[in-house]
Amino acid sequence: MMLVPMAGMAEDDVLARLYNNLEKQTLESDFTFTITENGGQPTNITGKIVMRGEKFSANLMGTEIAYDGKTLYTYSEDNDELTLSTPTMEELIESNPLLFVQTLTDAYETKTAEQASNWLIIIKPDAQLTGVREFTLTLRKSDLMPVSASMRETNFNTTTLTFRNQHFSSTLPDFTINKPDAYLNDLR
Numbered sequence: 591m592m593l594v595p596m597a598g599m600a601e602d603d604v605l606a607r608l609y610n611n612l613e614k615q616t617l618e619s620d621f622t623f624t625i626t627e628n629g630g631q632p633t634n635i636t637g638k639i640v641m642r643g644e645k646f647s648a649n650l651m652g653t654e655i656a657y658d659g660k661t662l663y664t665y666s667e668d669n670d671e672l673t674l675s676t677p678t679m680e681e682l683i684e685s686n687p688l689l690f691v692q693t694l695t696d697a698y699e700t701k702t703a704e705q706a707s708n709w710l711i712i713i714k715p716d717a718q719l720t721g722v723r724e725f726t727l728t729l730r731k732s733d734l735m736p737v738s739a740s741m742r743e744t745n746f747n748t749t750t751l752t753f754r755n756q757h758f759s760s761t762l763p764d765f766t767i768n769k770p771d772a773y774l775n776d777l778r
Contacts, residue, residue, distance in 0.1 A: 619736070656767050657677065722743055738752045
């Protein structure tokens with residue numbers, strides 16, 4: 591794999607264009623979340639994610655999560671429970687992959703590289719502080735569509751989020767969850 595550092599395109603330009611796209615359009619995508627611990631057999635989890643600006647919703651493993659900019663909704667199908675909370679920034683960062691990227695790029699040195707038809711945004715934080723050795727966001731050059739996000743941790747675990755069937759749309763979804771018959775756990 592040959593990576594070519596970018597001379598004319600700063601990572602801030604690529605990321606700024608991506609964040610601008612996400613403010614104006616809704617990203618909808620299926621995904622596979624792959625966790626590989628110490629080189630062992632990978633665990634794959636599939637789901638669907640929708641994002642626009644700071645708002646998002648995701649479905650995976652019988653759990654629905656949504657954030658409308660103020661309230662975090664978490665619905666567990668297993669126990670038919672809907673939890674409403676006012677999330678901390680840390681909770682949002684753990685739930686929203688692009689917010690995680692933005693947080694890392696704001697705090698650590700970032701490089702942009704070019705690989706075939708993709709941009710690679712490579713972040714190498716101080717592993718002692720974060721537990722992350724390297725984080726790479728791959729974006730398709732033609733439309734800045736997220737392709738994958740991969741994180742190598744200091745304990746050699748690797749987590750990869752691979753986007754599939756991703757597209758931008760002009761629709762503005764309702765980033766709430768309404769389950770009138772579920773047990774309501776309101777923590778706001």
